[in-house]
Structure formats: C-alpha cells, structure tokens
Amino acid sequence: MNAASADQTILDSAALVLNRSWLAIATTTVREALAMMYTGTARAIRPETYEVHEFDSWASLAVPPDSPCVRTVTLRIRVPEVIVLSRLDRLPPRAVPFTRRNLFRRDRDTCQYCGAKPGRRNLSIDHVVPRSKGGESSWTNCVLACLRCNRRKADLTPREANMPLRKKPKAPPWEPTLGIPIGQFRQSWERFISERYWNVPLEP
Numbered sequence: 001m002n003a004a005s006a007d008q009t010i011l012d013s014a015a016l017v018l019n020r021s022w023l024a025i026a027t028t029t030v031r032e033a034l035a036m037m038y039t040g041t042a043r044a045i046r047p048e049t050y051e052v053h054e055f056d057s058w059a060s061l062a063v064p065p066d067s068p069c070v071r072t073v074t075l076r077i078r079v080p081e082v083i084v085l086s087r088l089d090r091l092p093p094r095a096v097p098f099t100r101r102n103l104f105r106r107d108r109d110t111c112q113y114c115g116a117k118p119g120r121r122n123l124s125i126d127h128v129v130p131r132s133k134g135g136e137s138s139w140t141n142c143v144l145a146c147l148r149c150n151r152r153k154a155d156l157t158p159r160e161a162n163m164p165l166r167k168k169p170k171a172p173p174w175e176p177t178l179g180i181p182i183g184q185f186r187q188s189w190e191r192f193i194s195e196r197y198w199n200v201p202l203e204p
C-alpha cells in the first residue's frame with residue numbers, strides 16, 4: 001500500500017461524534033471530523049485524558065509512536081477518533097427502535113415496580129396503562145415487570161394497583177448501535193459509549 005492510499009483509508013475510517021452533553025450520537029468519517037474541527041463545528045477529544053482540542057492545538061499534538069496519522073503538506077496530524085460538537089447539534093440522534101431487546105436494555109433487566117432482577121425469563125413487558133384501557137405499546141407506556149408484579153398489577157393502572165413506578169419510562173436517548181460500521185469499533189470509544197449509556201439520568 002502506498003502512502004496516498006494509506007491516507008485515504010485513514011480518512012475514510014470512523015470517528016465517534018458526541019453531542020454537547022458528551023452523549024455519543026453518531027459516527028462519521030475521520031475526513032468529515034477534521035473538516036468539522038477545521039470549521040469550528042466540533043473539537044477533538046484526546047481519549048486518554050479527555051482533553052478537548054480545537055483544530056490548531058490538535059494539529060500541534062505529537063503523533064504517538066506507531067499510531068496512524070493524517071498527512072498534509074506540512075503537518076502530521078493525529079487521527080481524531082472522538083469529536084464533540086461545539087456549536088449546533090447538527091446530527092440529531094436517531095430514534096431508538098422500540099424492540100423487546102432495547103426495552104430490556106433500557107430497564108436493565110429490572111422490574112420497574114419492585115426493583116427485582118429475577119432474570120430475563122422471569123420478566124415480562126407490562127403496559128403501564130393496560131391495553132384494555134387504551135394503553136399503547138410504546139417507550140413511555142411499557143416497562144419490565146417481574147411475574148409477581150405483573151400478576152398483582154393485572155389490568156389496573158399503577159395508581160389503581162397502588163404500585164408506583166420507580167422511574168418514568170421514556171425512550172432511550174440514543175441509538176444503541178450508533179450505526180457503527182462493521183469492524184470499525186475503536187477501543188477509545190468504549191468509555192464514551194458504555195459509561196454514558198448506563199449513566200444517563202432518567203427523569204423523575
């Protein structure tokens with residue numbers, strides 16, 4: 001592989017995009033990430049220190065030994081693997097598909113009434129407002145319930161059953177897979193994706 005095509009491969013590889021709250025919302029190409037840094041739309045995050053850099057200060061960082069870099073006529077620039085939007089959140093998060101798998105992830109395999117974690121086989125999906133009373137199948141009306149709570153609640157609303165929810169159910173804040181291209185997951189993304197996902201505060 002010659003130098004020019006190596007550079008193309010690096011420029012086409014993936015960078016993780018965080019919104020201004022440091023939530024991972026998308027992936028883009030390193031080429032686009034550099035363009036966004038250059039125009040001030042985004043800044044690069046140095047994954048090992050969480051330092052945030054504008055284009056110029058990023059370009060002046062030393063490239064770690066044995067790491068790929070982007071070459072210009074005069075510079076060798078470290079590859080930005082994670083960027084954070086600085087102006088507009090111009091990449092809106094995509095809606096999370098309402099699926100059984102994602103609902104179990106959102107509720108962390110936990111009964112939303114009693115807090116039990118009895119294992120996936122002993123959890124069912126409960127309609128907060130029962131379907132018989134017009135309750136929809138949606139992120140805001142469905143929660144995990146253990147079999148005991150599900151039986152007890154039966155066809156009642158939480159108020160009628162005197163079974164308050166521990167948290168108000170809502171759609172997860174981002175799409176769990178982020179459209180990450182196959183084989184392009186970077187080690188440096190891990191902390192931004194997993195920690196943020198599980199630590200997003202749920203509204204009371």
Ligand SMILES: [Zn+2]
Nearest residue numbers: 111114146149
């Ligand atoms: Zn329960």
